[in-house]
Amino acid sequence: MKWATRASIHIDRAACAWLIRRHIDPSAEFLFVTDPADLPAGAIGFDMRGVELSHHGGGCSFETILRRHDLDDPVLWKLAEIIHEADIDDERFDAPEAPGVDVVLRGLSMVCADNQILDLTGPMFDGLYEFFRRATLLGREPA
Amino acid sequence: MGWCDDRATCQRARSVGLAVLSDPREPSTPRIAVWRKIKRLGAAQISDGLVALPADARTRERLEWIAEEVTEAGGSASIWIAQPATVSAERELATAMAQARAAEYAAISAEAVATAGATIVERQSLARRLRAELRRIHRRDYFPPVEREQADAAVAALATQTASASEATL
Numbered sequence: 655m656k657w658a659t660r661a662s663i664h665i666d667r668a669a670c671a672w673l674i675r676r677h678i679d680p681s682a683e684f685l686f687v688t689d690p691a692d693l694p695a696g697a698i699g700f701d702m703r704g705v706e707l708s709h710h711g712g713g714c715s716f717e718t719i720l721r722r723h724d725l726d727d728p729v730l731w732k733l734a735e736i737i738h739e740a741d742i743d744d745e746r747f748d749a750p751e752a753p754g755v756d757v758v759l760r761g762l763s764m765v766c767a768d769n770q771i772l773d774l775t776g777p778m779f780d781g782l783y784e785f786f787r788r789a790t791l792l793g794r795e796p797a
Numbered sequence: 798m799g800w801c802d803d804r805a806t807c808q809r810a811r812s813v814g815l816a817v818l819s820d821p822r823e824p825s826t827p828r829i830a831v832w833r834k835i836k837r838l839g840a841a842q843i844s845d846g847l848v849a850l851p852a853d854a855r856t857r858e859r860l861e862w863i864a865e866e867v868t869e870a871g872g873s874a875s876i877w878i879a880q881p882a883t884v885s886a887e888r889e890l891a892t893a894m895a896q897a898r899a900a901e902y903a904a905i906s907a908e909a910v911a912t913a914g915a916t917i918v919e920r921q922s923l924a925r926r927l928r929a930e931l932r933r934i935h936r937r938d939y940f941p942p943v944e945r946e947q948a949d950a951a952v953a954a955l956a957t958q959t960a961s962a963s964e965a966t967l
Contacts, residue, residue: 662854664854664855664858703861703864703865708865709862709865709866710869711869712830712866742862743837743936744833744834744837753932760855763854
């Protein structure tokens with residue numbers, strides 16, 4: 655399936671793409687548009703104004719996708735807190751990892767194309783997921 | 798004072814992101830949340846419902862989501878990329894933003910030095926709180942005033958002083 659979002663991606667769009675590929679559509683193909691009005695026919699838009707899979711009720715698009723697809727894995731919701739704070743920075747959650755992730759993504763956007771950012775951040779989100787999966791199982795930080 | 802200190806994006810120097818907001822008049826939770834977010838972004842308020850920020854990818858994105866939130870709450874909002882017609886208009890806006898930050902930095906500096914009678918533990922927790930507050934102000938500081946360095950130095954001195962004092966008691 656084709657999924658489209660705004661070009662020059664940052665944390666929320668990179669994380670949404672990872673989530674879509676891992677949990678919703680393994681063969682997802684991503685397109686980047688500069689204007690939400692250019693959303694190609696048949697593509698599902700995300701993290702852009704006016705589409706369903708976007709910011710709602712003060713939450714980021716990653717949170718919206720979790721809700722709309724009934725993904726209730728607590729580890730994904732832990733990642734959602736980090737992405738929310740890195741993206742919106744409103745201190746709704748206590749996510750000390752967020753400023754670091756925010757800077758990494760802003761730096762990548764200066765030196766990489768959008769597709770490259772998806773390739774690079776895929777393993778990063780896999781790693782974050784594994785870290786918090788183990789932390790959830792152990793009830794403390796894993797080694 | 799310029800709108801942009803990043804040479805690569807300087808073609809867009811002087812452009813201002815403007816948000817025109819008209820939110821539900823009665824005080825409500827969404828209304829308060831929206832204005833709190835605008836304040837956190839360090840936007841300058843030009844007039845009722847009209848706020849300005851230096852235009853870059855990040856400020857624009859933040860403003861767009863705020864606009865979306867206003868729309869969701871039943872208000873109306875739109876984002877415009879504008880150019881001040883005169884250098885003085887641009888300077889006025891930048892000065893207003895720098896002055897707002899300067900006041901915030903001055904408050905931090907004052908707190909960092911007013912520690913007479915405070916215990917080491919109180920000073921340590923003050924240093925932590927001021928560092929966090931300073932980071933928040935840095936994020937909305939587009940035209941760093943001289944007070945920025947002073948506040949950074951005052952908080953750094955407080956942190957160093959409490960760190961060496963706690964080492965001495967170990």
